[in-house]
Amino acid sequence: MTASGTAAGGAKGEGASAPGFLVEARGVVKRFGAFTANDHVDLAIRPGEIHALLGENGAGKSTLVKMLYGSLQPTAGRIFWKGEPVVVTDPAEARRLGIGMVFQHFSLFEALTVTENIALALSNVSDMNALAARIAAVSKDYGLPLEPRATVADLSVGERQRIEIVRCLLQEPKLLIMDEPTAVLTPQEADQLFLTLERLASEGCAVLYISHRLEEVKRLCHASTILRHGKVVARVDPKQETAASLARLMVGADVHAIRPKHARVAGPTRLYVDQLDLPANGPFAVALDQVSLEVRAGEILAIAGVAGNGQSELFDALSGERHADHPGAVVIDDTPCGHLGVGARRELGAAFVPEERLGHGAVPAFRLSENVVLTRDTIFADAARRLLGFLDFGRADQTAERVSQAYDVRKSRPDPEARSLSGGNLQKFVVGRELDRKPRVLVVNQPTWGVDAGAAALIRQALVDLAADGAGVLVISQDLDEIFEIADRIAVISRGCLSPGYDAHVMTLEKVGLLMGGAHGGSEAIEGALKLREADGRAY
Amino acid sequence: MRIELEKRPERSATMAWASPLIAVLATVVTGGLIFAAIGKPPLTALWIFFLEPFSSLWSLEELVVKATPLILIGVGLSVAYRANVWNIGAEGQFTFGALMGAIVPIFFNSWQSPLTLVAMLALGVLGGMIWAAIPALLKIKAGANEILVSLMLVYVAQLLLDWLVRGPWRDPKGYNFPKSVGFEDWQTMPVFGGGRLNLGIVLALVAAAALAILMRRTMKGFEVRVLGEAPRAGRFAGFSSDRMTLFVFLLSGGLAGLAGIVEVASTVGQLQPNISPGYGFTAIIVAFLGRLDPIGVVVAALMLAVSYLGGEAAQVALGISDKAARVFQGVLLFWVLACDTLIYYRLRIVRTAPVAEEGAR
Numbered sequence: 001m002t003a004s005g006t007a008a009g010g011a012k013g014e015g016a017s018a019p020g021f022l023v024e025a026r027g028v029v030k031r032f033g034a035f036t037a038n039d040h041v042d043l044a045i046r047p048g049e050i051h052a053l054l055g056e057n058g059a060g061k062s063t064l065v066k067m068l069y070g071s072l073q074p075t076a077g078r079i080f081w082k083g084e085p086v087v088v089t090d091p092a093e094a095r096r097l098g099i100g101m102v103f104q105h106f107s108l109f110e111a112l113t114v115t116e117n118i119a120l121a122l123s124n125v126s127d128m129n130a131l132a133a134r135i136a137a138v139s140k141d142y143g144l145p146l147e148p149r150a151t152v153a154d155l156s157v158g159e160r161q162r163i164e165i166v167r168c169l170l171q172e173p174k175l176l177i178m179d180e181p182t183a184v185l186t187p188q189e190a191d192q193l194f195l196t197l198e199r200l201a202s203e204g205c206a207v208l209y210i211s212h213r214l215e216e217v218k219r220l221c222h223a224s225t226i227l228r229h230g231k232v233v234a235r236v237d238p239k240q241e242t243a244a245s246l247a248r249l250m251v252g253a254d255v256h257a258i259r260p261k262h263a264r265v266a267g268p269t270r271l272y273v274d275q276l277d278l279p280a281n282g283p284f285a286v287a288l289d290q291v292s293l294e295v296r297a298g299e300i301l302a303i304a305g306v307a308g309n310g311q312s313e314l315f316d317a318l319s320g321e322r323h324a325d326h327p328g329a330v331v332i333d334d335t336p337c338g339h340l341g342v343g344a345r346r347e348l349g350a351a352f353v354p355e356e357r358l359g360h361g362a363v364p365a366f367r368l369s370e371n372v373v374l375t376r377d378t379i380f381a382d383a384a385r386r387l388l389g390f391l392d393f394g395r396a397d398q399t400a401e402r403v404s405q406a407y408d409v410r411k412s413r414p415d416p417e418a419r420s421l422s423g424g425n426l427q428k429f430v431v432g433r434e435l436d437r438k439p440r441v442l443v444v445n446q447p448t449w450g451v452d453a454g455a456a457a458l459i460r461q462a463l464v465d466l467a468a469d470g471a472g473v474l475v476i477s478q479d480l481d482e483i484f485e486i487a488d489r490i491a492v493i494s495r496g497c498l499s500p501g502y503d504a505h506v507m508t509l510e511k512v513g514l515l516m517g518g519a520h521g522g523s524e525a526i527e528g529a530l531k532l533r534e535a536d537g538r539a540y
Numbered sequence: 541m542r543i544e545l546e547k548r549p550e551r552s553a554t555m556a557w558a559s560p561l562i563a564v565l566a567t568v569v570t571g572g573l574i575f576a577a578i579g580k581p582p583l584t585a586l587w588i589f590f591l592e593p594f595s596s597l598w599s600l601e602e603l604v605v606k607a608t609p610l611i612l613i614g615v616g617l618s619v620a621y622r623a624n625v626w627n628i629g630a631e632g633q634f635t636f637g638a639l640m641g642a643i644v645p646i647f648f649n650s651w652q653s654p655l656t657l658v659a660m661l662a663l664g665v666l667g668g669m670i671w672a673a674i675p676a677l678l679k680i681k682a683g684a685n686e687i688l689v690s691l692m693l694v695y696v697a698q699l700l701l702d703w704l705v706r707g708p709w710r711d712p713k714g715y716n717f718p719k720s721v722g723f724e725d726w727q728t729m730p731v732f733g734g735g736r737l738n739l740g741i742v743l744a745l746v747a748a749a750a751l752a753i754l755m756r757r758t759m760k761g762f763e764v765r766v767l768g769e770a771p772r773a774g775r776f777a778g779f780s781s782d783r784m785t786l787f788v789f790l791l792s793g794g795l796a797g798l799a800g801i802v803e804v805a806s807t808v809g810q811l812q813p814n815i816s817p818g819y820g821f822t823a824i825i826v827a828f829l830g831r832l833d834p835i836g837v838v839v840a841a842l843m844l845a846v847s848y849l850g851g852e853a854a855q856v857a858l859g860i861s862d863k864a865a866r867v868f869q870g871v872l873l874f875w876v877l878a879c880d881t882l883i884y885y886r887l888r889i890v891r892t893a894p895v896a897e898e899g900a901r
Contacts, residue, residue, distance in 0.1 A: 342775070
C-alpha cells in the first residue's frame, strides 16, 4: 500500500521539495459498533503544505482528525510520523510529536487572562512574566494581535481563537490541525488568519485545514483530500477546481444528476412562514434573517444546506421551542402560531422530529412507552384523569408497540430504554411516533442522519407516503442524495438566509452547491449567481 | 492488569437496589477502620453506633422521631433533584418555616383550638415556600446559581432566628435565656402513647406516599423526570424549565418548612437558637441514599436517624465527639454516590495492556 494517490495534489504544494511526508495515515479504519466511520482512509501531508480535508457532515472528517490527534484509536491501519510508524495514544502524545489542534469550540476559562489560559495548557511554566512576553512576541510575529493580560471574557470570538492558535504555536508544532476555523470569524479576521497560516506554511509547518467553505479552500490550500461516507473519494488540487466541482466531489456526482418529478397537485397551504427573524442565541449560533417559505398539502419541501447555517434555529422556530417575534411569522393550517409553544402547535395538527434523537427527540433513560408520552402529553392524560393529571401508561404501552410494529423497530426486549436502541431503530421509532398521529404538517430535521441504509429507505418512503396522503412535509437535510430522492421542491439555507424553493426537476447539484457555498439571499437568481461564480471564481 | 469501567447498555435494575446496600456495608467497614485508627475497639463501637438504637422500644420510638423531619425534607428534595434543580438550602427553609409557624403561639399565645395547630402548620409551609422562592426566582430572573443562593440563605435564616430569640421574641418570663415562650396544648403536635412519638410521622408518611404517586403516575411527575433527564427533550415536549424550577423549590421548601414547624412544635417545644442538628443537610444524603425515590427516602431516613442516635450513644459510652455522626453521614454519602457508578457501569478486570500494533515504539 502506498500513498501515491496524493501525488496529484502534493506535487504542486510548496513542500514538494521535501523528501517525504510529515504525517501519513495508511488504510486507517475506525468502526463504532456496526458503523464504519472511516473505511481504509489514506491521508498524507508534506511539511509546509496546507492540506484541506473536505466532506459533508458525517463523512468522517472529525473521526480521522481525532485519530491523528490521539483522542481516538484506529480499529485498523497505521499512522506514520516523518516516515516512522507511531501510535498516538492521547493528545499529550500528539503534542509531544509536534501536532497542535485548534478546535471549533474553544476550551478557555473566561475568568482567567490570556497568559493564565495558555499556562494551563503548557506543562512547565515557571515564570508568568516571561510567558507573557513570549506570547506577546509570538502573537506579534505571526500577525495575531493579542494582549497577554486581557481577561478572556472581554475578548471577541476571533481573539479567543487567536489564543488557541498562539497556544499551539508556543509548542512549535510541525502540524497544525484547524477545525472549521473561519466558521466564527468575520471576513476581515478570516483574511488575517489566512496570512498567518500562509506564513506558518512557508516556515515548513504543515496545516490540516477542515472547512465547508470551498472558496477559502481554493484560495488557501495546496492539496485536498475529499471524504464521502467514510471513504476517500478524491485527492485534488483545489486551485485547479471550481467551488462547484469541489461541491460535486463532496456530495457525489454520479447520483441523481437531474431527476424529473411528476409535480403533484398541490393542495391548500399547510405551513406558511413569513419573514421570520430570529436572533442568534450564542456565539456559535446563527441568526435567521427574513426566512419565508410555504409548504402545501401533498408536497415535500426540502431545505438543503451545510451544517450550522441556521437549520437547527429554523427547526426550533417552527416547532415553537423558540417563539417568533410576531404570531403571523409561522402559520399552521391558517392559524397564526408564531407566539404559541410546542404543545399548542401539536394540537393544530403539526408534528416535529428534531435532528438529535437522544436527548431532544427522546429521553435516553426512558422506556419507549414513556417516550411516547413526550410528544402527546395532552392525550395520555385523558378527560377524567386530566383533573389530577394521571397518565395512562397502558395506552402508552400499546402505542409504543403499535409504532414498533408499523415501523419495524427492532428491540431486544418488549419496552427497552431509548438509549439501548441502535441509531436507525430509534430514529424509526421517533419518526414513527409522530407519523402515528397522522399529522397534517410534519417538520423533520435530518430524518436519516447516521442511520443505516435500510432504515433510511423506510423513513424516506414513510415521508413520501405522508405527503401523498395530503400532509405538508418540510425536510431539513444535509444529505443531497436524500433531498433529490424525495423532494418536490428544494430551497437552500445559507448563513440564516433561505433561498426561494425551486422545483426539484429544475434543480441540479451544481446549483444547490452554489447556493450552499454562499450565493445566498433569497432574491438573487441562481442563474445569475452561477454566471457570477464562473466569471471570477469567487463567492462574493 | 487494570480495572476498567464498562458501560452497561441499560441501567441495571439489580444494582439500583444493591448499590445502596453495598454503600451501607462499605460505610460500616470504613467506620470500623476509623474507630480502630482513633484507638477505640471497632466491633464494640460499631455495635453501639449501628445496632444499639434497635435494642429498646424507647430508642425505636426515638428513631422514628428523628426520621420524621428527614422524611419530610428528603421526599421534597428527592423530587427537586430528580428535576435537576439543586436546592441545598433546606436547612434554611426548615428554620424559616419554624419561625413563621411560631408566630401563632408567640403573638396569639392565648388562642387554643385545633385550628391553632392547623394555622401553625400552614404558616410553616408558607414560610418554607417563601424562603425557597428566593433562590428559585433569582435563578429564573437573573440566572443566579441556586446552589449558592439557597445554601447562603441557610445562614441568613439561622442568624435571623438567633436574633429573634435573643431579642424581640424572647420569653419575657424566661430569665433572659435566649428562647421564646414554651408551646402548649394545641400549640404542639398531638403525641401517641405519652412518649415523644407524634403526629409528625403521619404527615411525613402521607407526604411520601403522595409524592410517590405524583412521580410514578402523573403528568407532573413525568414532567419532573423529563426535565431532569433531558432538558432539551423537555422543551421539545412543551415543558417549561423555569416553571419547573419554581415548582420544585416551592414543593421542597414547603415540606422543609413543615418539618421545621413540626420539629419546634414537638420535640423542641419552643423557639431557641438551635432547633436542628442539621436535618436540612442530612436530608440531602437521605434523598440520594433513597435513590431520589419517595419510598426509598423513608427507608433511608430511618437509616440516617440511626447515625444520630448512634452518635449520641457513642458519645456517652465511648467518649467520641458528637461530630462522629457527621463523619459517618459524610462517609455514607461518599459511598452512595460512588456505588451509583455500578448502576450504569460494570467492573471489568483487564489482564494485559491493549494490543499494541507493530508500530508501537
